[in-house]
Amino acid sequence: MTDDISILICEDQTLMRHGLRTILELEPGIKVIGEAADGAEAVKRYAALRDEHNAPDIILMDIEMPHMNGVQATAALIKANQQAHIIILTTFDYEDYVFDAIKAGAMGYLLKDVPASELMTTIRQVHAGEPFIQPKIANKLLIEFGRQGRNAKAxxxxxxxxxxxxxxxxxxxxxxxxxxxxxxxxxxxxxxxxxxxxxxxxxxxxxxxxxxxxxxxxxxxxxxxx
CATH class of the missing domain: 1.10.10.10 (Winged helix-like DNA-binding domain superfamily/Winged helix DNA-binding domain)
Structure with a gap:
C-alpha cells in the first residue's frame, strides 16, 4: 500500500479553502495536512511542517491573496525548498499570471472551475514529477514565451x-x-x-x-x- 499524498492548501477565502479540504479528503490516497490563508502563512506553515519531517507533497496555491500573493509565495517556497511541488489553483488565466507562476517554479496551473476528477489527476501527475497546465492556459503560456523570445534582444x-x-x-x-x-x-x-x-x-x-x-x-x- 502506497503512502497518502499530503496536501497543504493556500487559499484566502475560508469557504473555498474548507470546500477544497472536504473534496480532497473524500479522495482515497489524499491527505490534507495543513491550511494557510495567504502566501506568507503558507511559507511559514511549509517550513514548520518540514521541520517536523512532515513536509507536504503538494501545495495548492491561490494567486490573489493579501500580504504575499501566490506567485511571490511560490518563488519563496521554491527558493527555500527545491523539492516543493506547487499547483496554482485560481480563477485567473491572465498571461502575466500564468507566465510569472511557471517562471517562479509552479509545476501545475489549473482554473478553479475544473472538475474534481481533473484536480485529482493533476495532483497525482505533479506528485509523480510531471508538470501539467490546462491546454487553454498552455496556449497562452506558449504565446508569452514566444513574445519574450522575440523581444529579448531589444x-x-x-x-x-x-x-x-x-x-x-x-x-x-x-x-x-x-x-x-x-x-x-x-x-x-x-x-x-x-x-x-x-x-x-x-x-x-x-x-x-x-x-x-x-x-x-x-x-x-x-x-x-x-
Whole structure:
C-alpha cells in the first residue's frame, strides 16, 4: 500500500479553502495536512511542517491573496525548498499570471472551475514529477514565451528603466503592484475602473520596457518606492 499524498492548501477565502479540504479528503490516497490563508502563512506553515519531517507533497496555491500573493509565495517556497511541488489553483488565466507562476517554479496551473476528477489527476501527475497546465492556459503560456523570445534582444535591463518617466498615478499603481495587488484590488484601492488600471499597467510596462508585473514589482523594490 502506497503512502497518502499530503496536501497543504493556500487559499484566502475560508469557504473555498474548507470546500477544497472536504473534496480532497473524500479522495482515497489524499491527505490534507495543513491550511494557510495567504502566501506568507503558507511559507511559514511549509517550513514548520518540514521541520517536523512532515513536509507536504503538494501545495495548492491561490494567486490573489493579501500580504504575499501566490506567485511571490511560490518563488519563496521554491527558493527555500527545491523539492516543493506547487499547483496554482485560481480563477485567473491572465498571461502575466500564468507566465510569472511557471517562471517562479509552479509545476501545475489549473482554473478553479475544473472538475474534481481533473484536480485529482493533476495532483497525482505533479506528485509523480510531471508538470501539467490546462491546454487553454498552455496556449497562452506558449504565446508569452514566444513574445519574450522575440523581444529579448531589444529589451534593456532593469537598471536602464527610468521610473521618473511615470506619471504620479502610474507610480501609485507601481507601488501597489510591488505589494502583490491584482488589478481588481488596485481598482478598489484607487477607486478606478478595472479596465483603467489594466491600461495603466500596460503603460507602466511599456514605459519601463519590461515584460511583466513581477519585473515591475522587483523594480519598485529596487528603487525603494514603498
Amino acid at each position: 529589451q534593456p535591463s532593469h537598471s536602464q528603466a527610468v521610473v521618473e518617466d511615470l506619471s504620479p498615478r502610474e507610480i501609485e499603481i507601481l507601488k501597489l503592484l510591488a505589494e502583490g495587488a491584482s488589478n481588481r484590488k488596485i481598482a478598489e484601492r484607487l477607486v478606478l475602473a478595472e479596465g483603467t488600471v489594466k491600461n495603466h499597467v500596460s503603460n507602466i510596462l511599456s514605459k519601463l520596457q519590461i515584460e511583466n508585473r513581477t519585473q515591475a514589482a522587483n523594480l519598485a523594490r529596487e528603487r525603494k518606492l514603498f
